[in-house]
Each structure stands twice: as C-alpha cells, then as structure tokens.
Amino acid sequence: MTEKKFDPVIVGFFCNWCTSAAADLAGTSRLHYPASIRPIRVMCSSTVDPVYLVRALQEGADATILGGCHPGDCHYITGNYKARRRVAIVKTVLKSLGFDESRVLLEWISGSEGPKFARVMNEYTEYIKNLGPSDFKYLDSLGGEKLD
Amino acid sequence: MTENDILVKFIKDAFDKGLIEAVMAPSATKDSYTYALITKKEDVDKITPIAPVMQWNGADMIRRITKLKKSERKLLAILRPCESRTYKELVKFNQINPENIIVLTYDCPGTVHARNFKYEPTSADKLIDDMKNGKISNKIRESCRVCEYPTPIKGVGDIGLGIVNTNEPVFFSLSDKGKEFLAEMNINEGERDDSTWVKLHRDNREKWLKEERITGGRKGLEEFLSSCLNCHNCKDMCPICFCKECFFEDHSVFDYESNKFYNWADDKDGIRLPTDKSLFHVGRLIHMGTSCIGCGLCQQACPMDIPLYRLFGIVGNDLQKVFNYKPGVNDDLPPVMDFREDELHEFEGLFGGEE
Numbered sequence: 200m201t202e203k204k205f206d207p208v209i210v211g212f213f214c215n216w217c218t219s220a221a222a223d224l225a226g227t228s229r230l231h232y233p234a235s236i237r238p239i240r241v242m243c244s245s246t247v248d249p250v251y252l253v254r255a256l257q258e259g260a261d262a263t264i265l266g267g268c269h270p271g272d273c274h275y276i277t278g279n280y281k282a283r284r285r286v287a288i289v290k291t292v293l294k295s296l297g298f299d300e301s302r303v304l305l306e307w308i309s310g311s312e313g314p315k316f317a318r319v320m321n322e323y324t325e326y327i328k329n330l331g332p333s334d335f336k337y338l339d340s341l342g343g344e345k346l347d
Numbered sequence: 348m349t350e351n352d353i354l355v356k357f358i359k360d361a362f363d364k365g366l367i368e369a370v371m372a373p374s375a376t377k378d379s380y381t382y383a384l385i386t387k388k389e390d391v392d393k394i395t396p397i398a399p400v401m402q403w404n405g406a407d408m409i410r411r412i413t414k415l416k417k418s419e420r421k422l423l424a425i426l427r428p429c430e431s432r433t434y435k436e437l438v439k440f441n442q443i444n445p446e447n448i449i450v451l452t453y454d455c456p457g458t459v460h461a462r463n464f465k466y467e468p469t470s471a472d473k474l475i476d477d478m479k480n481g482k483i484s485n486k487i488r489e490s491c492r493v494c495e496y497p498t499p500i501k502g503v504g505d506i507g508l509g510i511v512n513t514n515e516p517v518f519f520s521l522s523d524k525g526k527e528f529l530a531e532m533n534i535n536e537g538e539r540d541d542s543t544w545v546k547l548h549r550d551n552r553e554k555w556l557k558e559e560r561i562t563g564g565r566k567g568l569e570e571f572l573s574s575c576l577n578c579h580n581c582k583d584m585c586p587i588c589f590c591k592e593c594f595f596e597d598h599s600v601f602d603y604e605s606n607k608f609y610n611w612a613d614d615k616d617g618i619r620l621p622t623d624k625s626l627f628h629v630g631r632l633i634h635m636g637t638s639c640i641g642c643g644l645c646q647q648a649c650p651m652d653i654p655l656y657r658l659f660g661i662v663g664n665d666l667q668k669v670f671n672y673k674p675g676v677n678d679d680l681p682p683v684m685d686f687r688e689d690e691l692h693e694f695e696g697l698f699g700g701e702e
Contacts, residue, residue: 249633250594250626250633257625258611259611271688283686283690283691283694284682284685287691288637288666288682288683289633291665291669292629292632292662292665292666295662295665296561296629296662297561298565304697305694305695305696306696307695322697334564338565338568338569339618339619339624340615340617340619341617342614342616342617343565344565
C-alpha cells in the first residue's frame with residue numbers, strides 16, 4: 200500500500216505587469232514549476248483585498264502568494280507599497296491568533312525574472328509540502344484535527 | 348456642585364455668550380442614556396453630560412450629522428476620551444468634517460455595560476466618586492478597565508475637564524481652538540495630575556494583554572467564537588467600520604453554486620453553515636484592526652456575550668505595534684491610508700528580507 204502523498208494547493212495572485220509576465224517567461228523558457236500553483240492574474244498586487252488572501256486559505260488552499268513588481272517599479276507607481284502594508288496586516292493577524300503566517304507569501308518578481316519565478320515557486324511548494332496541510336481551511340468545518 | 352452640574356452650567360454660559368448654537372451630549376432614557384442634540388438653552392437641563400453608560404460612540408453620531416455637509420451651526424460635543432480619539436481618527440479618514448465643532452472631553456470614570464445598567468442602574472456621580480478615590484469598580488466594562496488613555500490628551504479634542512486629583516474640577520485647553528473658547532468664556536485654565544489614574548489602567552492593560560490573548564490557531568478561534576450568531580452587531584456598532592458597503596454584507600461575494608458547498612463538505616469532512624462566520628471576524632480584524640480605538644462597543648453589542656474586545660483589542664494592539672501607530676492620539680495617518688518606500692522588509696519573501 201502506498202501512502203497518499205500530500206499535494207498542496209497554492210493560490211497565487213500575480214500582478215499583470217510583473218509577476219504574471221515572469222510566469223509567462225518561465226513558461227516560454229521551458230523552466231519547470233510545480234502544478235500546485237494556481238495562478239490568478241490581477242491588474243496590480245494592491246487590487247487584492249487582503250481578506251481574499253485568508254479567504255483562499257479557508258476555502259481550501261494550503262498557502263497563498265501575492266506577487267508584485269519590485270518596490271519602485273509598480274506600473275501604478277505606488278500599488279506594491281500598499282500591498283506590502285496589507286500583507287503585513289494579514290501576517291500579523293494570523294500570527295497573533297496562532298496561525299502559521301508563513302502560509303501567506305509576498306514576493307517581488309519582475310517581468311524579466313522568469314528563472315526567479317520558477318525558483319520561488321519550487322522552493323515555496325517544497326516548503327509547504329514539508330509543513331503539511333493547513334489547518335486554516337478547516338475553520339468552521341467538522342474535519343481536520345479533532346477539537347475537544 | 349457635581350461635575351455634571353458644572354458642565355451644564357458651562358454649556359448654558361456658552362449659549363448665553365453665543366459661542367455655541369447646539370450641543371450634543373448624553374440624555375437619560377428609561378433604561379439607558381443616548382446622545383441628544385440640543386439647540387436651545389432651556390433644553391440643556393435635559394442632558395447628563397457625563398453618563399454612566401455609553402450606548403453608542405458619540406463620534407459615530409457626529410459622523411452622521413456631518414455626513415453630507417459640514418456642521419451648519421457651532422456645535423459643542425461632549426465626548427468621552429475614547430470617543431474623542433474616535434473623532435480624531437474619523438477626521439483622518441475624512442468621515443467627519445471638524446469645521447464648526449468643539450469637542451469637550453473629561454477624565455473618564457469608565458462606563459457600565461448597557462445591559463447591566465438596565466437591570467442594575469447606577470449613577471454617574473457614584474462612578475466619579477470611585478474615580479476620585481482611585482478605585483476602578485468591578486462593575487465597569489472590561490474595555491474601560493483596561494483603557495490606555497482614560498484622560499484627555501493634548502491635541503485630541505479642544506477642551507478638557509480635569510476631575511481626578513483636584514478639589515474643584517478644572518478646565519484646560521487641548522487645542523488652539525479650545526484655548527480661544529476658554530478665553531472667551533473667561534475661564535482660567537487649571538492643572539491637575541492624572542498620572543495615578545492613567546497608571547492604574549495601564550497596569551490593568553499590561554496584565555490583560557498577556558492573560559486574555561486568544562491563541563491556538565483554529566482551535567482557539569473556533570472555541571472563542573463558538574456561540575457567534577453571525578449577526579454582525581459588532582460591525583454595526585464599531586465606529587471604525589464606516590464603509591457604506593461592507594465586504595461581508597454583500598452576500599453575492601459568498602454566493603456559490605450548490606456543488607461548491609458539497610465539494611467543501613467532501614473535502615473538509617462536513618462544513619458548518621454559514622461558511623463565513625469566523626472569516627467575518629478575521630476579515631474585520633484585517634480591515635479595521637490597525638485603527639481599533641478600544642471603545643469596546645463590539646463586546647457590549649454582542650448578544651451572546653462573547654468578549655470580543657479581547658479579539659479586536661489585543662490583535663489590534665499587535666497590529667498597531669507593527670506600524671508604530673496609536674489610533675486617534677496624534678496626527679499620523681492611519682496605516683491603511685499611508686505607506687513608506689523603505690519599510691516592512693521582514694514581511695517580504697519566505698524568510699523576511701529581499702534577496
């Protein structure tokens with residue numbers, strides 16, 4: 200009998216101008232990155248309401264990534280600075296309540312960094328695999344670890 | 348003369364001198380106190396400027412008055428210290444137009460839970476006596492017992508009334524506007540030392556921040572919120588939750604085809620409905636936690652007596668530490684309205700810091 204291998208689901212919100220372009224570049228450069236990443240293209244990292252990051256976690260994702268342009272390179276001038284504040288808020292809330300805040304990741308990947316994109320996705324998937332399934336998705340459900 | 352009498356006299360004098368045209372202050376109802384807007388001098392006797400309960404946040408009431416247009420008349424608002432901080436925070440959020448409004452605040456004895464007050468009434472004078480004796484009664488609400496700023500702060504509001512540590516209550520100015528106002532009222536500014544009263548609360552707060560923290564991730568949060576009705580009362584009472592359209596009220600955000608629900612139930616070994624119960628509180632923390640004033644009205648509004656201020660106050664305190672921000676205390680912009688180019692690198696990447 201083979202044990203079922205844990206295959207994480209990672210939802211990525213990637214900005215249209217940088218990280219999504221990097222994903223394309225990684226693809227056209229034939230660089231491999233794991234299929235556990237579910238990319239969602241958004242116009243800017245700051246268009247993602249921080250609640251969507253935790254909502255993805257609750258609805259079944261094991262981790263979420265927010266990808267934007269490097270600071271100073273935002274297509275909309277200041278979007279990624281705002282996104283950084285929002286991710287800081289989400290991570291602090293998760294940490295305060297005793298959840299693992301590393302399940303939310305903020306990465307700056309520019310359009311020309313295809314190899315970095317593939318490397319980050321590989322490393323993060325490996326990291327989440329070692330961490331195991333998230334317990335946040337069992338919030339308000341009957342499954343997961345038994346609660347007394 | 349009690350402190351309330353002194354304030355009533357102050358308001359009447361201000362009407363006489365034509366310095367104000369309206370006053371907003373608490374007024375007694377059968378079982379509680381609500382805010383009243385008074386425009387005539389002869390009605391001033393109907394108000395109780397220092398009330399033993401806080402049913403609503405006064406700053407939220409001013410927000411309603413100035414929602415469409417600035418205050419047309421000169422308004423004197425009698426607010427508690429927490430409400431005056433809310434007022435300042437809402438001015439920063441462009442929710443209140445401060446033009447034509449004078450805020451008077453005072454050394455706060457704390458308030459009783461509105462429901463307890465209904466069945467076991469008490470008077471403001473009794474609470475003020477306790478305060479003068481340096482005692483925090485155990486009937487006072489939890490959020491008041493652990494209040495960080497129970498007295499007026501310079502720069503928040505316009506006029507302060509000092510009650511603790513003084514034989515006769517003293518007026519003092521908190522802003523230039525207040526200084527002018529007191530000068531025109533021919534009132535000499537006084538001084539008093541409030542440090543003991545503040546320290547009493549800060550000590551309580553330190554202890555409370557350590558002991559009442561909700562930890563344990565999913566288990567801790569689910570147990571804490573286990574009796575939540577998802578009524579959204581905490582959000583309705585929260586003065587910082589002023590959005591016209593709330594993320595969590597727009598139910599189309601949570602509309603899914605039935606398959607989705609069945610699939611979740613498959614994956615998670617059964618789900619609890621509605622599915623956004625805990626997410627609502629986590630989401631609200633993310634949206635307003637950085638500006639949580641600490642009025643504790645969320646906790647008072649909870650029909651199931653969940654001590655919600657432990658969630659919003661303690662996590663809010665953590666958030667405010669990250670941004671080195673104290674809501675409603677100084678002129679810094681709220682963290683969600685502002686950014687720096689070089690900051691928060693520990694939140695970037697997997698292990699903090701950019702490569």
